Amino acid sequence: MANLAVIDETLVSVQASQATLELLRDLHTQALTEPPYISTGNQHQSVALDRFVALDPDKCALVYLLLRATGARFVVEAGTSFGVSTIYLALAVGQNATLLEAPGKVIATENEKTKAIRARQHWQRAGDEVEKWIEFREGDLRETLKTNLPESIDFLLLDIWSALAMPTLALVKPHLKKGALVVVDNIIEGREGYTDLMEHLSDPKNGFRSTTAPYAGGLQIAVYVGTGAV
Numbered sequence: 001m002a003n004l005a006v007i008d009e010t011l012v013s014v015q016a017s018q019a020t021l022e023l024l025r026d027l028h029t030q031a032l033t034e035p036p037y038i039s040t041g042n043q044h045q046s047v048a049l050d051r052f053v054a055l056d057p058d059k060c061a062l063v064y065l066l067l068r069a070t071g072a073r074f075v076v077e078a079g080t081s082f083g084v085s086t087i088y089l090a091l092a093v094g095q096n097a098t099l100l101e102a103p104g105k106v107i108a109t110e111n112e113k114t115k116a117i118r119a120r121q122h123w124q125r126a127g128d129e130v131e132k133w134i135e136f137r138e139g140d141l142r143e144t145l146k147t148n149l150p151e152s153i154d155f156l157l158l159d160i161w162s163a164l165a166m167p168t169l170a171l172v173k174p175h176l177k178k179g180a181l182v183v184v185d186n187i188i189e190g191r192e193g194y195t196d197l198m199e200h201l202s203d204p205k206n207g208f209r210s211t212t213a214p215y216a217g218g219l220q221i222a223v224y225v226g227t228g229a230v
């Protein structure tokens with residue numbers, strides 16, 4: 001039985017209009033009452049098409065708060081699905097950018113057309129505080145993230161089939177600023193698929209320091225400290 005109380009606990013952490021909070025409550029309720037789905041890393045592209053497979057509400061709250069705390073303005077989301085986590089990313093980026101009177105955007109990625117349509121509908125429902133901060137790249141992220149990335153990226157959310165996590169990091173890493181955060185969902189539950197990523201994040205010579213936070217399935221939080229001297 002899904003614990004729906006966590007939704008309200010999450011929503012009090014987030015600064016947003018009443019309408020967006022209602023939208024998030026609705027989307028999380030749908031997501032938490034669907035059958036669970038864990039990536040094994042070896043799926044063909046078209047799986048879980050009818051499922052949210054959304055980031056859990058408490059993880060969304062953490063991501064939102066990390067973004068607000070660090071003032072992140074340039075964010076990449078690997079794996080958008082119906083766009084639930086993207087709403088949190090866009091709220092935080094929009095709020096940070098507005099505060100600093102500076103640009104910002106969330107680059108969202110999804111390769112399934114039907115999912116992309118749903119995501120766009122959700123963002124439209126949320127309106128300007130969300131929609132205008134999102135640049136949506138439809139198609140295989142191994143192609144769509146190859147070009148036109150911001151020079152300096154503050155945050156990467158890896159909520160993607162595990163086999164794609166390391167290839168995604170490889171594309172984004174050259175753009176990560178020192179101090180950038182990389183958050184990876186289900187690192188323990190999906191550990192078989194994450195071997196290459198974890199080897200990379202755990203070896204200090206690759207420039208990351210990271211820890212596993214005890215959220216459901218394990219949430220890896222890594223900081224890119226760079227490879228040179230401090």
Ligand SMILES: C[S@@+](CC[C@H](N)C(=O)[O-])C[C@H]1O[C@@H](n2cnc3c(N)ncnc32)[C@H](O)[C@@H]1O
Pocket residue numbers: 045052053054055078079080081082083084085086109110111112115139140141142159160161164
């Ligand atoms: C775990 S879900 C993302 C959930 C989303 N972050 C949320 O919280 O609502 C992963 C998504 O990645 C998408 N995906 C899988 N392979 C992809 C690829 N090669 N390029 C872009 N998206 C892909 C899947 O279709 C799926 O919707």
